[in-house]
Each structure stands twice: as C-alpha cells, then as structure tokens.
Amino acid sequence: MAEAGQDHAPSTTGEFRYISSAMTDLAHIRNFSIVAHIDHGKSTLADRLIQLTGTVAERDMKDQLLDAMDIERERGITIKANTVRIEYPAKDGETYILNLIDTPGHVDFAYEVSRSMQAVEGSLLVVDASQGVEAQTLANVYQAIDADHEIVPVLNKIDLPAADVDRVKEQIEDVIGIDASEAVHISAKTGLGIPDVLEAIVTRLPAPKGDRDAPLKAMLVDSWYDPYLGVVVMIRVIDGVIRKGDMIRMMQTGARYGIDKLSVLRPAMQDIKELGPGEIGVFTASIKQVRDTKVGDTITHEKKGTDTPLPGFKPSQPVVFCGLFPVDTNDFEDLRDAIEKLALNDASFTYEMETSAALGFGFRCGFLGLLHLEVIRDRIEREYDIDLITTAPSVIYHVYMKDGSKLDLHNPADMPDATLVSHIEEPRIKATILVPDEYLGDVLKLCQDRRGIQEDLTYAGARAMVVYDLPLNEVVFDFYDRLKSVTKGYASFDYQLMGYREDKLVKMQVLVNDEPVDALSMMVHRDRAEMRGRAMCEKLKELIPRHMFKIPIQAAIGGKVIARETLSALRKDVTAKCYGGDVTRKKKLLEKQKAGKKRMRQFGKVEIPQEAFINALKMDS
C-alpha cells in the first residue's frame, strides 16, 4: 500500500497536508460512532478529540462544535449525526486516521444512530458517571451489538462530585452485561483522560476491512442540501477506490453521475483526490433529483461496477403523523421544495400531499416522535422562512370496514362514517422506563392514566425499571414531557412498536362557532373522549383570542356534543392615551396587526392563531 500514500502528495492548493505514509492503509484507519443517552456528553467528547488532535484551529473551537444548526445550539442537543476525520499520532509512533461520528441521544433521532453505526466498526459508549445507565444507553448498546461493533465504555463527567465510577461500572456489567473493567474515565469538560480515549480507539477498536482492488462498493450513509454546493452525499467506501471525475451509479435508484468534488470532513469540507476502502468522505455530483439519493443505497462505478449491492438500511417506521400546511397558501410550492430538501437530510421523515377543506394544500408527514416533528417544523419555518400550520398529531389506525375491507387511517379527517366501520385497531408500544425509586409511584400513575398495562417491574439498586404496554396514541402528544416533569427529569424512556390491538376508538370533532375545524379532529378512546373533549375546549378557550361576539367551542362525536365552552365576547380593547405623538405609533400597530393576520386562520367568522393548533394538543394531565 506504499504507493497509495504517494497518491496523496500535498494537494495543489496546499491547504491540506497529509502526514507520512499512513493514508488509506486499512491498518491505520479507525471508524467509530460516539453513542450515549441524551446529554451524557457525546458532543463535548467529540470537541475534545477534535481539539487534542489539532483538527480545528484553537480560535475556531467552540462548545459542541458539531452541533452547527441553530436549533441544535438553542436546544443544546444533537439532532443530526456528524462526521469528522481526525489524524492521531499514536504512542506506537504511527499516525492513524480516525473517522468519528457524533450521534444524537434523543429517542426520536434513533435512526440517525442506527444508520451511522452501519458505516463504522466500533462505538464509544459514553455514560455519564453521575447519572449511570439510562434507557437510551441500553437501546444504543443493543444496536451496537446488532451492528457487530466493538464497544469501548467511557465514563464521563468524573469531574462532578456526584460521579460514582464504581457504581456505574457495576451497572454497566449488571444491566447491560458488558465488561466495564477497562472503561476509560474521563471528563470531556476538563479534558481529563482524553489521551486514553484516543489510545483506546487505536488499540481496542478493529481496523476496517476491504479490498482496494475490488470493484467500487460504497455505502450512501447520509446526504444533505447545501445552498452553495447543492446535494452533498456522504459515503463509506467498502471496496475499491473512488476518485474525483469518476462516473458512478447508484444501484437502487439507477441514477448516474460524475463526481465533481470529493472531500473529507474536518469538519469543514477539505478536497481529496481519492477515497479508498475504510474511508469516509463526501462528494457532490450536480445531483438535480433529490430523490436519486437514497440512504443505504450502494454506489459503484458506472463501468466495471460491482454486482452485489450492500444490504441497505432497515427503513425507519414513522410513528407520528400530522399535516403541515403553509399559512400563506401561496407558499405551497416553496413548502414542497423545503420538505424535499429536508427529507434528503433526514431519512426518517416521510411525506405525501394532502388537502384540507380549511387549510388548503399541504403535506401529511410522518415522524419518529413529537420532538422530531417540532424540529422539522422549526427547520422549515426558519431555514426556508415559511409559516406553517401544524394539525393534530396522529398515529396510523387500522380501520376494518363492515364490507371486509381495511383502511390505514393516517388522518382522522379521513375517518369513514362510523356506521360503516366494524372495528378499529391501534398501535401499541413496549415502553421501558428507568426511574429513581421515589418517583416510581408517579410514573406508574402516568402510565395507568394513559391506558397502560404493566408488564414488568424490576429494581437495579435505587432505580426501578418498568416496562409498560401502552397505546402509542397516548404517548405521542406529550408523554415524554409529562414523564420529565413528574420525575424532575430523572426518568429515562425508550420504546418499541409492538403491533396493533382492537379498542373502543372514536373520532372526536371540534367545532368553533359551529364550524368544524378538521385540523383539530382526533381519534380518542371512547372512555377518555369526554375528558379529552373537555380539556380541548378549555384549552381552546384560552388560546383563541376574544372576538367581538361570543363563540361556542364544542367537542362532538358524530352528531353528539360531549363538551362545550363559551368564549365570551371582547369587552375591553381600546387605547387609553392617544395624542399627537401617538398617531404614527398607533398606525404602525395596526399595520403589525395586519401582518399578524397572516398567522391566523379564518374559520367562518373566527380567526384562530396558528399557535393554537399545536398548543391545543398539549395536555396537562
């Protein structure tokens, strides 16, 4: 492989200098993902690895460098997996190329993690030494084991007084069942122990395998839309070599393109002449059709390509659905464009066109959870500057008709006449919750209130692990928020879809001033309908501003009203002082209100602010 190194002589621009001979020599590559429960310090560890290897200039460093999206920085969480190539001169005197993938911790972004794992051979399992093993720690370990990963446990935050290394090691061995005796102890915050992490990566994780002389076989790991470069595709080369200028073929979609630009991520793009087996990088190829890039697809050369594609990724299953409509109906095409581009970047997000009587043209979208929904909605609003109306989140119901046919109901508005329906099935999940003892009672009550059936309850030290069979529909709205609040943030939660079961489900409609608001109709359990209806009407009464007339707000099943509130007419809204100096200000206020009208939807004579739609669905109990 000595020649391979020669190919990487300093690039003509001189901006990227390769070190010594190590290059694409498989033995000198390590690829790994950093996985953990949310907030256990993955991104901070990535910062330290980037910093200690001098990948990014000190002046350009900032906390959670890889969390580049506004929404990630605001919420302090990772949403997208991010890859960086770093170079590490190890104690054995050799320099290694390390490709690290920082992954998100929140359960709604689990697909990012499972996909990332397919591209690498090992995982750093980060565990917050003051918190211990949490639900996502478990979920990630199982995925890593499935992906045949070598796992290096890393105990983080040992600088915290509450850190209890021995207890957490014991937990890792008892609860997860992997050897923790050689866990690396670090503080990603202070930098303590980071050199040991680098050594562990080199000595304990396997080098990738691959054949440089075989036909090109590369895995399409991720893709995104860059306003300057267009579609950017991230790949992991399995066999063969890919070079700038090559003609390639995507095996599933059949699309053919020429490579315009080939780079590695450091984390900014840095051009490179070729990528060989075991390497991870990105390319652009003037890709016009966003649909041509499908994550999990196999990329090969157009001529003399491989015949055996990679198995691809298990597709993700969206579990929460809602309609996204532009507030301004003229924005529909822009919304389509935005959604296509975001879907490119997020394979776990699905969409199809939808029309609504009240809201016009929009999309019915599928998500992995409510946070995922919020993130996508926020990104569309900010990155593409489109104001959206979000309809009630829903799951997929199986509706069995009396005539023997079956309907997959994604949207409560499409619910057929109840007299034609034989029965309805709803999706159920298996929820695993880890919670300190003192909050157990509250958690059990919450699960019980949400129609849960307890399946298991075990203890690991002062913590309980409860397993519940729950209807997904009761979980999608705000279960996670409620769980966090009743346990002061100390519980962790993970779930798996289990299957469908019949139950007494009905469609509840909401009428505002006697006009049905289809965006707020929802499927509910018959026994919970009155309560949900009442809560909805009360909530709407708070959320809809008073009008010049009184407004009845009703919840109904079929023709039967099950809850009712009346929003009384506006009684007082007049500016107290308005003199010569106030004319301009008052006029501007009216203009602002004119603009504010854009964020309202008209239902008959009533204007409903768009925030009301999503807020109405957050329940307080």
Added chain:
Amino acid sequence: MTDPRHVALYVHWPFCQAKCPYCDFNSHVVAGVDHSRWRNALVAELDRVASDVPDRILTSIFFGGGTPSLMQPQTVRAIIDAARTRWSVANDVEITLEANPTSVEADKFRAFRDAGVNRVSVGLQALNDTDLRALGRLHSADEGIRAFETARDVFARTSFDLIYARQHQTREAWEQELRRAIGFGPDHMSLYQLTIEPGTAFGDRFDRGRLKGLPDEDIAADMYELTQSITASAGLPAYEVSNHARPGAESLHNLTYWRAGDWVGIGPGAHGRFTRHGTRLATETFLAPGAWITAVESGNGENNRQSVSPDDIQAERLMMGLRLTEGVPVEDIAPDFLSRVHEINELMESPALDVSNGRLRVTSSGRPVLNAVLRELLV
C-alpha cells in the same frame, strides 16, 4: 371641520424629578438642566417650525412632558412671547401646561399664569398615598389635592389626570375615588386606565409575572362603564375615550389631534402634522434630549419628515376621529369604509358604529372595543 388657517403648537419638556414605573413618555431624570441653553434652543426651534406654517392663526399651545412644571416660568414666557411674534393669535387661545402636583411646583403656578398660561392639567393620578407610592409618585394625596386647589384659584381653566384599574383596585374603590375627585370641581378630567407599556419598569415586572393584582378584562370593562355613567351624570361626559369635560370646556389643543387639524411640535421627540403646499406632512424631532439640543444648536432639531399618503390620511382620520364622541363627518370618509359599517355591526350583539346626522360615531358599546372596531374597519 378644522379650519385650514389654524395651527396648534406642542412644546415638549423631557425632564422629570423621578421616572414613574408605568411611564413610557420621553421623560428623563438628569442632574442639572441648563435652563438658558434649553430656552434658547426651544425658541430657535419655534422660529424654524413657524416658517413651515407662516400666516396661520395660533389656536393653542400645550406644554407637555416630562414635567413642564419644572420649566422656569421665564422659559415658558419666552416661548409664548416668541409664538405671539410669529403668528397672529386667536382671542380665545388656549395655553395649557402639565403640572406635577408637588408643593414646589404649585408655588410656581402664579408665575406660569403671568407668563401667559391659562389652563393647567394636574397629574393627580390617585387619591391615596399607598397607591401613589406604588405608582412611584413623589407627592402625597393631600399635596396633590392642595396643588389642584391652588390651580383652580389661579387659572381660568383646570383639569386633572387620574389613572385607574390600578393594582388591587376594586370597582367600588374606583367609584369612590372618582366621586371624590369630581367633588373637587374640575371642568375637565383625563381618566386613564393603567396601561402596561413595554420597556417600562411595570412592563418588565409584568413580563416576569411579578405585577400582581391587575384587574382582568371584565373588571376593567366594568370600571370603564362605571366611569362613563358617573361622569355623565355629574355633567362631565366623555367627549373622547379617556377625556371628560363640561360642555364647552374640552381641550381645544387635543381636539386638534383628534380632528386631524394642523399642529407643529418643538422639543425632543415632538411630532407635527400639517399641510403645506397641498401636502400633509408628518415631522419628528430627535428623541434623546442630548441629540436634540446638539442638532438644534447646529441648526435643525428635526430628524424625520414624510408626506402622509392619502390612505394614511384616511386611516389617521378614522383612528383619531372615532375616539371622539362627536365622531367623524361622513364627507371626510371614503365610501369603502362606510360600506363596511353594516357588516361590522352584524358581528356584535348591539351595533358598534352609528351613522346619523351626517357623522360616523362609535356607540357606547363600540367605544370600549374601539381597537377591535378599527381593526375590522382598517385592516
């Protein structure tokens, strides 16, 4: 309605002894004011604005603030005298000065009268000491009442301001306070519901959920209705949303704003609206006192001048005019707007607007929700 030969003058004095926590006026607390410097600047500005509207009849001057009762009487005199040389002055010219009712200021009332002021508006705000303290006022209730009594002795015309719907105020408490205030025998009153303005101390406290005990919308609406009936039966009906007068004692100066007449303004942040060569202009001076005086001393305190579009003239006409009980003459209103009246009235249980005797007015049920009516009409 307003006579195109008339003009009104607004004078802004931007200084106060303390900043009240509810106040978002252009008012500032400073260590020392160079009175002669400010006098010269205001007179210079008067000369400048007079040249915008020469050959007019001056119908009113209003010294507003801030706290104009902190001005030196000679400054007030210098401005009034300069105005008299610039314009011919109406026989019944109304010259109002806003006064804070501390004893120090009350002692200057005679000097203000001698300078030419013939009407004062006294900022009583509340009639009990606890509430005055909560409003950050420097005077006691008794001091305020004495100041008003002095004013009544000294000036031909007097008015006072009260703020109601204050923290922890009940309907009954306001009713008693109002009846007591009417007993002082004013010919004019401005009765304002407390407004929480963004950027004020109250605004910040409100945003943090720390401003407790504010009456809710229903109580505020009841208080407003109560105010209307009590003042009407006392012979001081509302002639504007928050202003009450014995018939004939209305503030001529403020009527100019509401009737979209012409006025010019001097002092920091003063606005003007006037017609010149057939175009209505909106003017504005530098807001910060320092920036304003520097600008004036280098020749011009104005920092913005725009022509008002016909659409905006119409919007302003309705926005301001519908605040008045007398309403707006239909000949001043585009047919478009008049044709919406019926539709708006349909929305409410009793009509909000009324067209009769050639005028469009808000009814007593429309006035408390005037902002909503204007939104329907103008937006």
